[in-house]
Amino acid sequence: MRSVALPSRVVRAARTNARAFSSRSIIPDEPVKPQVHTDAVPGPKSLAISKDIDQIQDARTHVLVADYEKSSGNYLVDADNNVLLDVFGQISSIALGYNVPQLIELAKSKEFITAALNRPALGSFPPKDWAKWLEEGLLTVRPKGLDHLVTTLCGSSANETAFKAACMAYRNRERGGAAFTQEELDSCMLNHAPGSPELVVLSFKSGFHGRLFGSLSATRSKAIHKIDVPAFDWPVAPFPNTQYPLAENEAANKAEEAKCLAEYEEILIQHKKTRPVAAVIIEPILSEGGDCHASPEYFRQLRLIAKKHGAFFIVDEVQTGVGATGKFWAHEKWGLKEGEEPDFVTFSKKMQQAGIFHKLETRPNAPYRNYNTWMGDPMRTLQAREIIKVIRDNNLVEHTAVTGKKLAATLEDIFSRNQGVVSNHRGQDDGTFQAFDFETPAKRDAFVAKMRANGIQVGGCGDRSTRLRPTLTFGDAHLAILAEAIEKTLKQI
Amino acid sequence: MRSVALPSRVVRAARTNARAFSSRSIIPDEPVKPQVHTDAVPGPKSLAISKDIDQIQDARTHVLVADYEKSSGNYLVDADNNVLLDVFGQISSIALGYNVPQLIELAKSKEFITAALNRPALGSFPPKDWAKWLEEGLLTVRPKGLDHLVTTLCGSSANETAFKAACMAYRNRERGGAAFTQEELDSCMLNHAPGSPELVVLSFKSGFHGRLFGSLSATRSKAIHKIDVPAFDWPVAPFPNTQYPLAENEAANKAEEAKCLAEYEEILIQHKKTRPVAAVIIEPILSEGGDCHASPEYFRQLRLIAKKHGAFFIVDEVQTGVGATGKFWAHEKWGLKEGEEPDFVTFSKKMQQAGIFHKLETRPNAPYRNYNTWMGDPMRTLQAREIIKVIRDNNLVEHTAVTGKKLAATLEDIFSRNQGVVSNHRGQDDGTFQAFDFETPAKRDAFVAKMRANGIQVGGCGDRSTRLRPTLTFGDAHLAILAEAIEKTLKQI
Numbered sequence: 001m002r003s004v005a006l007p008s009r010v011v012r013a014a015r016t017n018a019r020a021f022s023s024r025s026i027i028p029d030e031p032v033k034p035q036v037h038t039d040a041v042p043g044p045k046s047l048a049i050s051k052d053i054d055q056i057q058d059a060r061t062h063v064l065v066a067d068y069e070k071s072s073g074n075y076l077v078d079a080d081n082n083v084l085l086d087v088f089g090q091i092s093s094i095a096l097g098y099n100v101p102q103l104i105e106l107a108k109s110k111e112f113i114t115a116a117l118n119r120p121a122l123g124s125f126p127p128k129d130w131a132k133w134l135e136e137g138l139l140t141v142r143p144k145g146l147d148h149l150v151t152t153l154c155g156s157s158a159n160e161t162a163f164k165a166a167c168m169a170y171r172n173r174e175r176g177g178a179a180f181t182q183e184e185l186d187s188c189m190l191n192h193a194p195g196s197p198e199l200v201v202l203s204f205k206s207g208f209h210g211r212l213f214g215s216l217s218a219t220r221s222k223a224i225h226k227i228d229v230p231a232f233d234w235p236v237a238p239f240p241n242t243q244y245p246l247a248e249n250e251a252a253n254k255a256e257e258a259k260c261l262a263e264y265e266e267i268l269i270q271h272k273k274t275r276p277v278a279a280v281i282i283e284p285i286l287s288e289g290g291d292c293h294a295s296p297e298y299f300r301q302l303r304l305i306a307k308k309h310g311a312f313f314i315v316d317e318v319q320t321g322v323g324a325t326g327k328f329w330a331h332e333k334w335g336l337k338e339g340e341e342p343d344f345v346t347f348s349k350k351m352q353q354a355g356i357f358h359k360l361e362t363r364p365n366a367p368y369r370n371y372n373t374w375m376g377d378p379m380r381t382l383q384a385r386e387i388i389k390v391i392r393d394n395n396l397v398e399h400t401a402v403t404g405k406k407l408a409a410t411l412e413d414i415f416s417r418n419q420g421v422v423s424n425h426r427g428q429d430d431g432t433f434q435a436f437d438f439e440t441p442a443k444r445d446a447f448v449a450k451m452r453a454n455g456i457q458v459g460g461c462g463d464r465s466t467r468l469r470p471t472l473t474f475g476d477a478h479l480a481i482l483a484e485a486i487e488k489t490l491k492q493i
Numbered sequence: 494m495r496s497v498a499l500p501s502r503v504v505r506a507a508r509t510n511a512r513a514f515s516s517r518s519i520i521p522d523e524p525v526k527p528q529v530h531t532d533a534v535p536g537p538k539s540l541a542i543s544k545d546i547d548q549i550q551d552a553r554t555h556v557l558v559a560d561y562e563k564s565s566g567n568y569l570v571d572a573d574n575n576v577l578l579d580v581f582g583q584i585s586s587i588a589l590g591y592n593v594p595q596l597i598e599l600a601k602s603k604e605f606i607t608a609a610l611n612r613p614a615l616g617s618f619p620p621k622d623w624a625k626w627l628e629e630g631l632l633t634v635r636p637k638g639l640d641h642l643v644t645t646l647c648g649s650s651a652n653e654t655a656f657k658a659a660c661m662a663y664r665n666r667e668r669g670g671a672a673f674t675q676e677e678l679d680s681c682m683l684n685h686a687p688g689s690p691e692l693v694v695l696s697f698k699s700g701f702h703g704r705l706f707g708s709l710s711a712t713r714s715k716a717i718h719k720i721d722v723p724a725f726d727w728p729v730a731p732f733p734n735t736q737y738p739l740a741e742n743e744a745a746n747k748a749e750e751a752k753c754l755a756e757y758e759e760i761l762i763q764h765k766k767t768r769p770v771a772a773v774i775i776e777p778i779l780s781e782g783g784d785c786h787a788s789p790e791y792f793r794q795l796r797l798i799a800k801k802h803g804a805f806f807i808v809d810e811v812q813t814g815v816g817a818t819g820k821f822w823a824h825e826k827w828g829l830k831e832g833e834e835p836d837f838v839t840f841s842k843k844m845q846q847a848g849i850f851h852k853l854e855t856r857p858n859a860p861y862r863n864y865n866t867w868m869g870d871p872m873r874t875l876q877a878r879e880i881i882k883v884i885r886d887n888n889l890v891e892h893t894a895v896t897g898k899k900l901a902a903t904l905e906d907i908f909s910r911n912q913g914v915v916s917n918h919r920g921q922d923d924g925t926f927q928a929f930d931f932e933t934p935a936k937r938d939a940f941v942a943k944m945r946a947n948g949i950q951v952g953g954c955g956d957r958s959t960r961l962r963p964t965l966t967f968g969d970a971h972l973a974i975l976a977e978a979i980e981k982t983l984k985q986i
Contacts, residue, residue, distance in 0.1 A: 045621075052624040056632065057642055060860035061616045068611040068620050069603065079621045090614040091866045103610050110562065113600040116609060116872070118561040118591050119845065121583040123554045127561050128538075128572045131545040139549065149550055153646045154867060160705045164722050171721040185716040191724035195716065199723050211865045212653045213725070214706025223678040223688065224861050228664040229657050230692050231684035232706070232723060349866065352612065367553035368717050372704045373584045373842065374647060379609070 021399045023073055023473040026390060027097050030073030033481055034455025035083040041452040043080030063457075071098035074471055074478050076457060084452065085481055088459035092287070092319050092469035093349035095387045096396075106386045115379040122151065122375040133378070137385025138353065140392070141328050143315075145341035146357035151376025155318035155348035156210025159281065162344040162356045163214050164370050166279035166312035167199050169362045173310075177365070199278035200232065200271060202264075202311065204239040206289030206462070209281055209316055218281055221289040221462075235271060237264040239286060240294045244424040257298040261305065268309040279344075280306045281314040284330035285427070288319070290462020291435035293426050296334045303340055312343040312362065322350035323391055323472050326401030326431030333429075350472075352387065353380035396472040397431075403475055404431035407468070410483045411436065418490045424465075432474060435467045446493045454485045454492075514892045516566055516966040519883060520590050523566030526974055527948025528576040534945040536573030556950075564591035567964055567971050569950060577945065578974055580925075581952035585780070585812050585962040586842035588880045589889075599879045608872040615644065615868040626871070630878025631846065633885070634815075636808075636822050638834035639850035644869025648811035648841035649703025652774065655837040655849045656707050657863050659772035659805035660692050662855045666803075670858070692771035693725065693764060695757075695804065697732040699782030699955070702774055702809055711774055714782040714955075728764060730757040732779060733787045737917040750791040754798065761802040772837075773799045774807040777823035778920070781812070783955020784928035786919050789827045796833055805836040805855065815843035816884055816965050819894030819924030826922075843965075845880065846873035889965040890924075896968055897924035900961070903976045904929065911983045917958075925967060928960045939986045947978045947985075 023030055038044065046065040053059045070077035074097050076086040086094070096103070106112050111129075120127060127133075138149060150165070152158045181194075188195025203209060203218035210219060217232040219225055240256045243249035271277050282302060286292035306313040320330035327333055329345065336342075343362060348354035353376060364370050391397060408428035415422045415436065421443075427434035438444040444464045451458050461467045470478065516523055531537065539558040546552045563570035567590050569579040579587070589596070599605050604622075613620060620626075631642060643658070645651045674687075681688025696702060696711035703712060710725040712718055733749045736742035764770050775795060779785035799806040813823035820826055822838065829835075836855060841847035846869060857863050884890060901921035908915045908929065914936075920927035931937040937957045944951050954960045963971065 049621055049624065050619075053619060053627075056624060056627050056640070057644070058616070058856055058860065058863075059619075061864055062619060063617045065621050065623075066613060066618045068613065069607045071611065076618070090612070090618060093612070093614065093866055098611050099607065100610070104606060107606040107609055108601070113597060114562045114592065116600055117593070117596050117876070118564065119583070119586070120559060120561065121586065123551070124556045125559045125569070125583060126543075126546060126552075126555060128542055128558050130558075131542065131549060134549050147549070151550070154650070154865070156865065157647070157650070157705060163706070164704075167723060168721045180716070180720055184720055188716050188719040188721075188724070189713060190729065191710055191719075191726055195720050196724035197721060211657075211863075212650060212705050212707060213656070213710070214723075217684055217706070220682060223673070223681050224859065226681040226684075227673055227677055227688050227862075228661045228681075228690060230660060230707075230725060231681070231689035232725070233684055236683065363551055366717065367551065369720075370551075370704075371554055372647070372649065373586055383610070 021475055023475050026473055027073035027100055031075045031083050034085050036455050037082055038080045041082055045079040049079055073097035074474055084455055084457045086457045087468050087470040088457045089469050089471055094471050095322055095350035096390055097471045097473050102390055103386055112382050115382055121373050123371050127378055133381050133385055137388050141388055142357050143329050143345045146345055146359055148360055149355050149357050151353055151355040154354050156212045156215040158346040158348055158354045158356050159209045160214040162314045162346050163201050163279055165362045168364045168369055170278040171197055172365050198275040200234040200275050202235050202237055202277045202280045204237050204282055206239055206286045206292050208288030235267050237267055239292055242293050244426050261301050265305050277311040279312045279314050281316055283316045284320045288461055290465045291467050299334045314344040315342040316346050318346055318348045321347045323397040323400055324431050325433045326404050328397050351384050353384040400431040400472050407432055407479055414487050421490055432468060432470050435465050438464050440464055450489045450492050454489050456485045514968055516968050519966055520566035520593055524568045524576050527578045529948050530575055531573045534575055538572040542572055566590035567967055577948055577950045579950045580961050580963040581950045582962050582964055587964050588815055588843035589883055590964045590966050595883055596879055605875050608875055614866050616864050620871055626874050626878055630881050634821050634881055635850050636838045639838055639852055641853055642848050642850050644846055644848040647847050649705045649708040651839040651841055651847045651849050652702045653707040655807045655839050656694050656772055658855045661857045661862055663771040664690055665858050691768040693727045693768050695728050695730055695770045695773045697730050697775055699732055699779045699785050701781030728760050730760055732785055735786050737919050754794050758798050770804040772805045772807050774809055776809045777813045781954055783958045784960050792827045807837040808835040809839050811839055811841045814840045816890040816893055817924050818926045819897050821890050844877050846877040893924040893965050900925055900972055907980050914983055925961055925963050928958050931957050933957055943982045943985050947982050949978045
């Protein structure tokens with residue numbers, strides 16, 4: 001592919017990046033560009049393998065079949081030997097890239113092999129270095145004010161672990177710390193109140209919090225995620241219908257946010273009388289539901305209003321967490337003061353080890369209440385420790401913030417030449433966590449497919465949005481290739 | 494420790510084991526006996542480490558802190574360097590033992606390292622060898638009639654994946670395969686019927702199916718597992734209050750089972766009018782709830798009655814699966830005829846890769862319905878493949894059946910000399926998956942603690958039961974040590 005000149009704003013932004021970073025310092029063998037050999041991606045080998053898999057396990061959702069041994073850094077190689085620049089990262093779950101040498105070294109260590117092969121019942125027989133692994137890893141990135149954690153296996157179970165902790169703490173507060181009554185102990189065995197309380201979790205329109213029965217009840221992304229699955233009668237609050245670009249729509253967005261906040265508070269008040277809201281859950285950017293943004297002040301108000309009405313506040317950073325927004329946690333931008341911290345921050349995906357950060361006050365009042373067999377996975381905790389180390393040693397959060405600015409300027413430049421095709425570019429202040437819309441779902445799907453044929457794996461979200469979720473090692477060279485492909489693809493669809 | 498003479502029945506049973514097996518053929522470096530250096534287990538180092546961990550993560554449930562690098566085969570080494578014979582196996586989740594050399598070799602392979610470090614979004618970007626890995630591993634042990642699978646991350650999510658598939662298939666059948674209505678699509682976004690249907694999952698008293706919101710609604714083990722967590726109003730059917738030994742109580746147990754089956758069918762009938770039962774879930778041996786047994790014919794009737802009333806039938810083999818009962822799947826003993834197979838069999842724990850086996854007819858009618866980011870973990874699938882290979886190459890299921898007979902005879906011999914202390918010995922025909930009761934929870938707890946001081950890690954279940962969950966490599970030498978410790982401990986409590 002020929003190289004493209006970056007717009008002048010990008011060049012200016014690049015100059016501000018004093019410590020230039022190249023992904024090659026972390027992944028020396030990374031390919032230099034995409035290579036597509038087949039007419040379309042997936043190619044014939046991918047399609048044949050998917051057909052084989054489909055005899056055993058549903059393959060209708062396959063995008064392509066990957067060759068992970070050959071993949072490297074920001075480049076995903078598929079079964080047809082196509083080399084794709086991956087800015088989707090396994091649905092936003094790859095932090096640094098494929099086959100990062102420092103992680104491969106970790107995987108060869110006795111510590112890692114021991115952890116991988118001897119998965120413990122972590123709540124009962126933890127490994128002797130468990131505290132050390134947390135202190136050197138997960139705890140170094142704990143959100144301010146949240147000094148405790150529970151590890152889990154995935155984002156859905158992280159959110160449900162937070163829901164459980166919130167409900168337990170809520171009832172404990174209602175009981176004034178008193179012991180369970182016999183009626184509570186008996187009725188919960190029948191799934192009836194008061195033992196199984198009529199508490200609810202409030203979530204927001206277009207929010208996504210997982211696919212298990214509790215998390216799915218809080219998920220409000222798409223009907224296909226929810227239909228036919230029994231759900232708790234939990235309330236949904238409106239999320240602001242934000243207009244982009246933010247700078248040009250400040251007044252309208254502020255009014256919209258005020259309206260939504262009022263509706264949200266009204267739900268909290270109304271439910272207090274019947275089925276109180278034990279927890280409010282929100283993503284800092286509603287990702288799966290279409291990369292929906294709102295102002296820091298809106299989120300701060302959400303938190304304060306939840307507190308006012310006694311609901312615990314859960315920030316779901318499963319997709320937004322671990323640096324891609326230019327902060328380690330996206331909610332760092334909300335300007336929460338001391339005492340205003342979330343009650344829970346949940347994480348998974350890029351962190352590999354899932355879990356919740358929380359305050360001591362939401363630790364259940366008795367053991368074995370928020371417990372299960374595995375409770376996380378030490379090998380994933382070691383992986384998280386190493387990922388965090390690479391991020392810290394290479395200033396990758398700052399790098400992503402800088403790269404995000406360049407990406408924003410580049411995309412604005414391209415989109416200014418393609419008005420009417422692409423709209424609602426957003427996330428300009430959120431590192432590389434950016435998105436934009438097409439006129440219709442069909443046009444978005446065509447763009448994603450054609451981008452793949454042009455050597456780039458991007459993702460969709462919402463009905464007609466494309467989301468960019470590159471790794472934290474995505475840099476100038478990748479950006480130039482991405483920009484050229486977008487420019488080319490927009491002309492083709 | 495001195496060796497004990499095995500009772501004559503054990504010796505007879507051993508003679509029938511034509512292909513004598515020693516765990517040393519799989520784990521050459523396994524210790525020869527327990528070694529306890531501290532006055533009690535947990536010792537001072539374990540306690541100090543737990544205290545450190547408790548500053549970060551709830552440590553009240555810790556039994557001991559382990560040194561997994563030093564652990565080997567059936568022996569768990571703790572932070573104080575105590576060597577314990579482990580017949581609990583991380584809550585029944587260790588198939589072969591600690592640090593099994595063949596698995597360590599696997600962990601060093603490029604295939605495993607690649608899988609461990611590049612966890613894919615399996616439903617969208619599967620690895621090219623995925624079908625092969627399944628065909629060589631999980632599929633070779635698929636229950637008869639269930640040729641399809643969905644991989645998940647844990648037992649709870651396996652069960653909830655089955656619940657979701659059952660509800661989707663149930664509604665699809667009700668709709669006669671027609672498309673979703675607009676009302677369904679709209680109402681599910683509000684968690685309301687008809688889109689979020691009033692379907693229920695029926696489970697049984699003392700059943701355990703997990704700790705997330707759907708699986709916990711089906712769990713009926715202990716109040717401490719359920720209290721304060723909102724639950725679906727799902728029905729619970731009685732499980733037979735079986736009298737032991739089975740041979741002496743045949744008539745009474747048969748009558749009890751008939752009574753329970755009638756109540757169960759009545760629940761199915763009553764619910765059909767209001768909130769139909771989409772799925773029935775049961776464990777072949779209700780493990781967490783106290784190792785509750787019933788006859789094969791009882792389980793066969795459960796299945797047939799579910800079918801009669803249109804409910805899908807889920808067998809939860811999370812704890813019973815993978816050989817410990819002397820069959821690969823415990824439900825193989827039910828004598829189900831062709832066409833009577835369960836609709837779903839769920840698995841996790843010893844298999845390391847969790848998931849569900851199912852029939853094609855319960856694959857959702859559209860993609861992305863029973864989908865999530867990770868959908869299982871290829872490195873755990875590789876681990877499962879290797880575990881299955883070791884089991885197959887060493888006839889470990891048959892070995893466990895034979896060892897179980899010896900264990901049963903040995904325990905009966907010991908208990909006959911300790912009548913009044915131990916009762917309800919059960920599982921004599923279920924490999925090493927055996928249990929027995931004490932008079933009170935306190936006496937059971939004292940037994941488990943004292944056994945640990947005597948060098949053996951056993952587990953509790955139910956209110957006053959002890960469960961044995963040794964690995965599949967547990968053999969004659971371990972049995973002799975276990976027998977001696979039980980004999981000694983019973984005299985001490």
